[in-house]
Amino acid sequence: MKNYKKDLSEHGYIILENFFSSEEIDTFNNIAIEYFSDERNKFFYHNCGKVITNFFEYVPELRVVLNKKLVEYLKGIIGDIKYIYHNDLSYNMFNNWHRDLSSDYIDGFEDEKIFNLAKIYKVGIYLQNHDLNEYGLSVVPGSHKEFDEKLFKKPINIKSNKGDVIIFDQRLKHKGYYLDEDDKNVCREIEKKSSNIGKDKFEYFKEKREKEKSTKLAIFFGFALENNISKEFARKTIQRQNRQLNMNNYIMSNSLNSYLESINFDKLDIE
Numbered sequence: 001m002k003n004y005k006k007d008l009s010e011h012g013y014i015i016l017e018n019f020f021s022s023e024e025i026d027t028f029n030n031i032a033i034e035y036f037s038d039e040r041n042k043f044f045y046h047n048c049g050k051v052i053t054n055f056f057e058y059v060p061e062l063r064v065v066l067n068k069k070l071v072e073y074l075k076g077i078i079g080d081i082k083y084i085y086h087n088d089l090s091y092n093m094f095n096n097w098h099r100d101l102s103s104d105y106i107d108g109f110e111d112e113k114i115f116n117l118a119k120i121y122k123v124g125i126y127l128q129n130h131d132l133n134e135y136g137l138s139v140v141p142g143s144h145k146e147f148d149e150k151l152f153k154k155p156i157n158i159k160s161n162k163g164d165v166i167i168f169d170q171r172l173k174h175k176g177y178y179l180d181e182d183d184k185n186v187c188r189e190i191e192k193k194s195s196n197i198g199k200d201k202f203e204y205f206k207e208k209r210e211k212e213k214s215t216k217l218a219i220f221f222g223f224a225l226e227n228n229i230s231k232e233f234a235r236k237t238i239q240r241q242n243r244q245l246n247m248n249n250y251i252m253s254n255s256l257n258s259y260l261e262s263i264n265f266d267k268l269d270i271e
Contacts, residue, residue, distance in 0.1 A: 002014075004016075004077045005077050005078075008077060008168075010142070011142060012139065012141060012142060012143060012144035012145070012168055012169045012171070012172040013141070013158070013167065013169070013172060014077070014168075015158065015160065015164050015165070015166050016073065016164065016165040017161070017164050018163045018164065019163060019164065019165040020125070020162075020163040021163060022162050022163060025125075025127055025162045025163055028062060028127055029127040031059065032059075032062070032089055032091065032219075033091075033217070035052070035089075036052075036091045041058070042058050042245055043091075044198070044244060045197075045198025045199055045201070045202055046090075046198070047093045047095060048093065048179070048187070048201040048202060049091050049093030049094065049202060049205070050090065050091040050092070050202060051089065051090040051091070052088065052089050052090075053087070053088045053241040053245065054085065054088075054241045054245070054250070055087055055088060055089040055219075056087050056221070056256055056259075057250075057256055059089060060256070060259075062089065062219070065125060065219055065221075066221060066263065067263060068262075068263040070123070070165065071263050071265045072264075074121075074123075074167070074223060077167070078223075078225065079225055080225065080226070081121070081223040081224060081225060081265075082223060082224055082226055082230070082265075082267060082268035083223060083260055083266065083267045083268060084120070084222050084224045084233060084234040084268050085237050085238050085241070085252075086122075086221065086222030086234070086237045087219075087220065087221035087222065088219075088220055088221075089217075089220075090216075090217070090218050091216075091217050092202065092205055092206055092209055092215060092216055092217075093218075094177060094179055094205075095175050095177075096175050096178045097140075097173055097175045098173070098174070098175065099143075099170065099171055099172065100120075100122060100170035100171075100174075100222070101170045112147040114229065115171065116147070117227065117229055118170070118171055118229050118230075118233075119224055119225035119227060119230060120169075120170045120171075120222060120223075120224040120225075120229070120230055121167060121169055121222065121223055121224065122167070122170050122220055122221065122222045122223075123165060123166070123167055123219075123220065123222075123223070124137055124165075124166040124167075124168065124218065124220050125165055125166070125218070125219040126160055126164070126166075126216065126219075127162070127217040127218065127219070128162060128216065128217065129160075129162050130158070130160045130161070131159045131160065132159075133214065135177040136157065136159070136176070136177075136216075137158045137160065137174060137175075138155055138157045138174060138175050138176075139155065139156060139168065139172055139173065139174045140152045140155045140156075140172070140173040140174070141153050143171070143172050144168075144170075144171035149173070155173075176216075176218070177214070177216065183205075186204060187201060190204065222237075226268060226269075230268060231269070234270045235270050238250050
């Protein structure tokens with residue numbers, strides 16, 4: 001039997017295999033495609049793809065990915081976790097190596113002491129198979145424990161399948177599929193000529209990835225154990241998402257608040 005708690009502590013990530021059925025994932029996929037197909041919706045163009053932050057608020061049909069069963073698993077593995085407002089849904093977005101915790105979210109994160117105190121995690125759910133390609137998540141195992149990147153181990157690509165749930169420490173160095181040199185050249189040409197750069201990049205790579213059968217939709221959402229670092233992260237997450245969605249302020253809707261209560265998932269108190 002797998003020791004998820006030990007593996008998460010040691011490697012910085014774990015996989016709950018076949019947590020969702022293939023039919024459930026197909027339903028999530030259809031909901032996401034429909035949402036991104038309507039230009040009136042709140043998504044924006046980013047890294048050659050489309051993304052909607054705080055999607056639990058704006059795509060309520062997808063709240064079911066965060067269900068009572070998953071919350072119970074997470075609490076059993078990690079402890080008394082809290083909802084931290086950090087969630088996004090993306091369509092064909094590229095991402096290079098990064099950590100999800102940085103000075104953009106936490107003042108003084110460059111300090112190793114602050115780094116070591118962080119107790120913030122993330123769930124990743126890919127809405128297609130990545131067992132035979134490298135378009136899914138790549139990670140540097142154990143990097144959540146290494147402030148100094150010189151001490152990093154060799155990176156690996158996670159061969160996930162539809163229905164798998166990936167859980168990882170947000171200090172873990174990771175990336176999605178990234179642009180090769182030919183792709184970068186195309187981007188530079190689009191930037192020179194286009195009057196709508198984000199949309200034109202998306203349309204170019206959408207067509208390319210459909211031909212390559214590498215279309216990617218991904219769901220990510222964060223949670224944390226309660227401490228001052230988690231509170232600061234949550235506050236700055238809300239500020240960032242407000243900027244991205246051109247909002248002055250965010251107040252959680254009654255429907256989302258009621259949903260979180262129904263699955264016994266408390267919000268982090270950030271006041």
